[in-house]
Amino acid sequence: MLDKLDSSLRFHQEALNLRARRQEVLASNIAHADTPNFKARDIDFKSALSNAVDRTRSNGALPMTGTSPLHLAGSPTSGSADADLMFRTPAQSSIDGNTVEMDVERVNFADNAMRYEVNLTVLSAKIKGMLAAIQQ
Amino acid sequence: MPISNSAMGIFDIAGSAMMAQSQRMNVTASNLANAESVAGPDGEAYRARQVVFEVAAPQGQAIGGVKVARVIEDPSPLRMVYEPKHPLANAEGYVSHSNVNVVEEMVNMISASRSYQANVEVLNTAKTLMLKTLTVGQ
Numbered sequence: 001m002l003d004k005l006d007s008s009l010r011f012h013q014e015a016l017n018l019r020a021r022r023q024e025v026l027a028s029n030i031a032h033a034d035t036p037n038f039k040a041r042d043i044d045f046k047s048a049l050s051n052a053v054d055r056t057r058s059n060g061a062l063p064m065t066g067t068s069p070l071h072l073a074g075s076p077t078s079g080s081a082d083a084d085l086m087f088r089t090p091a092q093s094s095i096d097g098n099t100v101e102m103d104v105e106r107v108n109f110a111d112n113a114m115r116y117e118v119n120l121t122v123l124s125a126k127i128k129g130m131l132a133a134i135q136q
Numbered sequence: 137m138p139i140s141n142s143a144m145g146i147f148d149i150a151g152s153a154m155m156a157q158s159q160r161m162n163v164t165a166s167n168l169a170n171a172e173s174v175a176g177p178d179g180e181a182y183r184a185r186q187v188v189f190e191v192a193a194p195q196g197q198a199i200g201g202v203k204v205a206r207v208i209e210d211p212s213p214l215r216m217v218y219e220p221k222h223p224l225a226n227a228e229g230y231v232s233h234s235n236v237n238v239v240e241e242m243v244n245m246i247s248a249s250r251s252y253q254a255n256v257e258v259l260n261t262a263k264t265l266m267l268k269t270l271t272v273g274q
Contacts, residue, residue: 016269023265027146027258028199031153033251034160035189035202085198102254113261120268127273 005130012123014052018045019116025085026109029100037097040088040105048084146262150255152192152201157252159204160187164245171236174224182234184210184241210235 022043032038090099163185170182185207193200212235220229 020265023262024145024149025199027149027262028201030254030258031149031202032189032191033254034157034247035191038191041199106254106257109258109261113265116265117268120272124272124274 008130009123009126010056011053012119012126014056015049016116016119016123018043018049018052019112019119022112023109023116026105026112029088029105030102030109033098033100033102033105035098038100039098040090040100041085042088042108043084044086051084147259149199149201150259150262152203153255154252154259156187156189156202156204157248157255160189160248161245161252163187163207164241164248167236167241168238168245170234171238171241173234174222174231181214181232182236183214184212184234184236186210 022045025041025043029040029042032040088099088101088104090101091104092101093099167184173182175181187207188205189202190205191200192203214235215233216230217233218229219225219231222231225231
């Protein structure tokens with residue numbers, strides 16, 4: 001039963017985690033607007049989210065069998081957090097090798113913040129719905 | 137878990153950027169204040185200073201805050217002005233003034249203040265999101 005509750009909220013949990021992560025990446029881009037040779041990074045949200053959801057789905061279902069205590073655990077979540085970070089292609093290059101474009105970053109930051117809030121709202125509504133069902 | 141306390145990460149990143157920008161502003165203030173000085177405490181005219189920013193990423197991470205790697209002195213030649221009556225004039229009658237370019241410094245100052253503002257905005261947004269997150273399920 002608890003497993004069902006968990007799995008119904010898992011998608012939102014992963015989405016929120018990724019949104020927070022992307023927010024951090026965008027904050028770092030804005031922070032480095034004046035750092036020479038800094039390359040702006042971003043996350044491809046769609047593929048990162050489907051990856052994360054797939055990973056958590058396979059996580060519980062397929063534990064690795066070890067025949068010796070010396071075997072590695074082989075945790076499927078051991079992928080690096082930075083693996084899905086990509087470089088942004090600047091529309092206008094600058095002379096100091098910095099690829100941060102403040103307007104693009106600010107728009108993305110505001111957009112990401114709004115989507116984070118949307119996610120929170122949906123999650124809240126879902127929790128409220130479940131509470132209502134429990135109290136019936 | 138790939139992500140650990142991200143919102144705190146934003147506070148660290150934006151905070152370090154604000155600190156770096158304010159140091160840049162400090163250096164600009166010093167440059168502007170000394171734009172007209174002809175001799176410093178060591179007898180040499182003031183040389184303009186510039187800060188160099190660098191990524192301060194934690195071990196094994198691609199993104200991180202800003203740090204001021206070093207403060208460099210502008211190597212361009214000092215401005216020589218012909219003032220034979222000046223007490224600090226050399227044998228040919230030239231006085232060495234500081235090599236501060238006031239226009240450049242003003243541009244630097246505006247750029248630093250804009251970047252600072254952008255980071256304040258980031259911080260405020262992150263704070264709002266955090267507070268909203270705390271009310272989930274209420």
